[in-house]
Amino acid sequence: MNLLSIQDLSNEQIYRILDDAHAIQHNRELALNATGALLFYEPSTRTKMSFEMACMNSGVNLLSFTPETSSVIKGESLYDTVKTMEALGANFVVIRHKQEKYFEKLRNLSIPIINAGDGTGEHPTQSLLDLHTIRQEFGSFHNLNVVISGDIIHSRVARSNAYALDRLGANVLLVSKPEWRDSSLPFDYIEMDEACKVADVLMLLRVQKERHSLGNQDENYLENYGLTLQREKLMKPSSIIMHPAPVNRGVEIDSSLVECERSRIFKQMKNGVAIRQAVIQVCLQKGGIIYDITH
Known part of the structure; x- marks a missing residue:
């Protein structure tokens, strides 16, 4: 099973x-008999390192790249690099690439692809962690007013979240x-x-x-x-x-609000x-990889 877009997943999935x-967060241990490769062609801190931590926590070996x-x-x-990972024994690949829909060129593979961001396309695992955070807070998405604010046209996060939240019953608004x-x-x-x-x-x-022309800046954006x-005082x-971070403190948000009570x-x-x-x-289970779970 690939995860290329949040729209690949049904609501049930x-x-x-x-x-x-x-x-997993409530002490279920998961041991996977697998090897993965993280292919990041764009800079990343949170996504790359959280995938690394997820693999370490699951007992997944990582090929360095x-x-x-x-x-x-x-x-x-990219195709030959991914085929090389497959030939070396990787059971899945996680890819971030500057090209939107890079995965359309990766058809002849027998291992899952997890999209960690494709240009200004989508970022499905970011969307899932955002959904997880919202669900922890409110228990449901139904009739929640979710406002996505900022650089919409260049944001793969905005696109993935807007599609998913709308399907799950939230009211999506944009700024x-x-x-x-x-x-x-x-x-x-x-x-x-x-x-x-x-x-x-x-x-x-x-x-x-990095995706803007020099003439498309706003010194008074905040x-x-x-x-x-x-x-912030207007909020309920x-x-x-x-x-989704990284945060430009003092640009999208006043720096003192980054760690405030409602953040x-x-x-x-x-x-x-x-x-x-x-x-x-889930991707490895669909691919037939054996794993053991203890509660």
Whole structure:
């Protein structure tokens, strides 16, 4: 089983992964007889290291890979690199790549692919850990007002989360600068002040400066579109703040709010390990890998 898009999963499969992650976090030990390869062609801290931790926790051996010290610098294609991992004995690969839908070129494989981010496409495991965090907080997604705010057009996180949350019964709303809006997403855009008043979950996104032209910057982004101290006071008492990170402190959010009482930013990171353990488990189970579970 591949995990390339959040839309690959049925609602039932999403809940199964969330339930598995919950069980993993409550002391269920999982031992997998497997080897994995993490192929990260773009920089990453949280996603890459949480996959590493998920593998260590599950007893999965890892093949070491960095593009800068591999045959990639000699011109080796992504397909040939993945086929090499398969030939060496990897049972699955986790890939982050700058090219959207890179996986469409990886058809002739017998091992699962887990998408860790494809350009500005999707980021399904981030979406799953966000869903896990929201479910822990509210118990359900039904009729929750979830506002996704920021650099929508460049965000794979926004796309994955918007699709999943809508399917699971949440009311999805968006906030963005006009030039950063994504017309392909069928959700309403509102202003940030209104968003803070109505949101049960306020999900902020990183301004992805590396994907912008020099003329597409906003020195006053925090005041115009970000979560300031004044806007945080408009939020409902039960509302939470989320962010996939890395956080541009003082840009998307006032620095003092990153670790405030309603912030779940570091909890999201913690939840990422269990979610990725659960995803690896599901992908390998579908691939016929043997594993042992003790309760």
